[in-house]
Amino acid sequence: MKMTMFKVLGTSALLSAMSVGSAFATECIAPANPGGGWDFTCRQIANIMYEVKAIDAPMQVTNMAGGGGGVAFSAVVADHNTDPDVIVAASSATTTRLAQNAYAGMTADQVRFVGAIGAxxxxxxxxxxxxxxxxxxxxxxxxxxxxxxxxxxxxxxxxxxxxxxxxxxxxxxxxxxxxxxxxxxxxxxxxxxxxxxxxxxxxxxxxxxxxxxxxxxxxxxxxxxxxxxxxxxxxxxxxxxxGFDVVAVNWRGVYVPKGISDDQFNTWATRLKAVADSEQWKTAMAENGLAPFTKVGADFQTWVDGVIADTVTLSKEIGVIQ
Missing domain, CATH: 3.40.190.10 (Periplasmic binding protein-like II)
Known part of the structure; x- marks a missing residue:
């Protein structure tokens, strides 16, 4: 996929935010090196959330590569379980690997999936x-x-x-x-x-x-x-x-720590919906070959649960997992 790197924020705006003591109050973890799909997701969300004033200060983007997303997943579960200011980029690869136990015993119910805003x-x-x-x-x-x-x-x-x-x-x-x-x-x-x-x-x-x-x-x-x-x-x-009822898209979205409150979860859902509705995101999708695919909040978590269950079933049938 063609990926475009964006500056999150200009220096002057960043210094202005730091002057009021609130720079980087929030963080998006990209579970890969710069340049890939998860990095793209984080940088776009960080940039647009600030532009549309869904957040009051710039968002930090942290690259945490390793284990096909497993290093970041483990870190969030172990170190950020109740942190309301962290989101993590995710995609269909995330749920497939969780379904197939590729994250060394970690399971999808150890985090909460907030939403997908493109695919x-x-x-x-x-x-x-x-x-x-x-x-x-x-x-x-x-x-x-x-x-x-x-x-x-x-x-x-x-x-x-x-x-x-x-x-x-x-x-x-x-x-x-x-x-x-x-x-x-x-x-x-x-x-x-x-x-x-x-x-x-x-x-x-x-x-x-x-x-x-x-x-x-x-x-x-x-x-x-x-x-x-x-x-x-x-x-x-x-x-x-x-006549074949199959929807299979490589969605782009985020998850959050399991231990945050419902109100904090819903706050992230609202912020993510603001990105999905923005002209900036529509432009980014068009430039990067993505199609509209917006599922945000509790409905998305339910959908993810179903996708994982189906993947487990198919994976067992073809012998990928026992």
């Missing part, structure tokens, strides 16, 4: 000369001969890209998902190259990874895995409207 939509893609004209064609082919369709994706076996075709086939009533062929390669670019080159029959990935290939006419997108069609790509049908 990179999941997609199922074939080469332009593929015989599959729609998602139903592909599903029928897999049901008839599971070995006839191999998917390439940018995540490892059991990762988020792998889960997308499994969810679709489950929604189609096909339960022997261990027979679905999946090849994990090094990122979405390699996955689409495999498919365009005819080495696999389909690619499972995110919209941002294939925009250039859509514009060049090298691929056909069979489905976008969102609740509604994506702005700017209205000719691509959703899986839902083709």
């Amino acid at each position: 990179d939509p999941g997609v199922i893609v074939v080469a332009k000369d593929s015989p599959f004209q729609n998602l139903g064609d592909m599903v029928a082919a897999i049901k008839a001969d599971p070995a006839s369709v191999a998917f390439a994706g940018g995540s490892a076996v059991g990762g988020f890209d792998h889960m997308k075709p499994l969810q679709i086939m489950k929604a189609a009533g096909f339960n022997d998902i261990t027979k679905i062929k999946y090849i994990g390669v090094d990122g979405g670019a390699d996955a689409i190259t495999q498919t365009v080159g005819g080495f696999t029959q389909a690619m499972t990935g995110d919209m941002s990874e294939i925009v250039g290939f859509i514009k060049s006419g090298d691929v056909r997108v069979l489905a976008v895995l969102t609740e509604e069609r994506v702005p700017g790509f209205e000719d691509i049908p959703t899986a839902r409207e083709q």
Whole structure:
């Protein structure tokens, strides 16, 4: 995904805030090095929250890389459990890893998920000369001969890209998902190259990874895995409207420490909603290939709980976890 780095605040504004003793009253932890998706999420939220006056002073952004997000997760649980001024960037990768016990015994219920304010939509893609004209064609082919369709994706076996075709086939009533062929390669670019080159029959990935290939006419997108069609790509049908009730998006959002109060949780939810509603965030989404996806507050926590439960079930069925 194309990422853009932003200055959080100019020096003069920062010094002004420090003069009243309230600089960096809040902090966003990005569980990765600068430049990636979690870093992008923190820096955008920090910048926009201050711009729209959802917070009174600049927010500090702290990079805490390691363990695919596990180092930051452990630190928040151990050291910040009741800290009302800390948020942590999260995405679908966070919940997938928690579901698969990738954080060494840590569980999703040790934090509270505040909300998501944008998403990179999941997609199922074939080469332009593929015989599959729609998602139903592909599903029928897999049901008839599971070995006839191999998917390439940018995540490892059991990762988020792998889960997308499994969810679709489950929604189609096909339960022997261990027979679905999946090849994990090094990122979405390699996955689409495999498919365009005819080495696999389909690619499972995110919209941002294939925009250039859509514009060049090298691929056909069979489905976008969102609740509604994506702005700017209205000719691509959703899986839902083709009869397969699957929503799989790489959401961008935050979680907070488990031990804060409901009022403090709701304060962060209100702040995050202010970012989601801002023109600045809409511009940032458009520039970085994200689609609108706003779920904030208790409803988002409920949704995350459901996603994790589904991921656990699928992960057990394919043998990623016991």
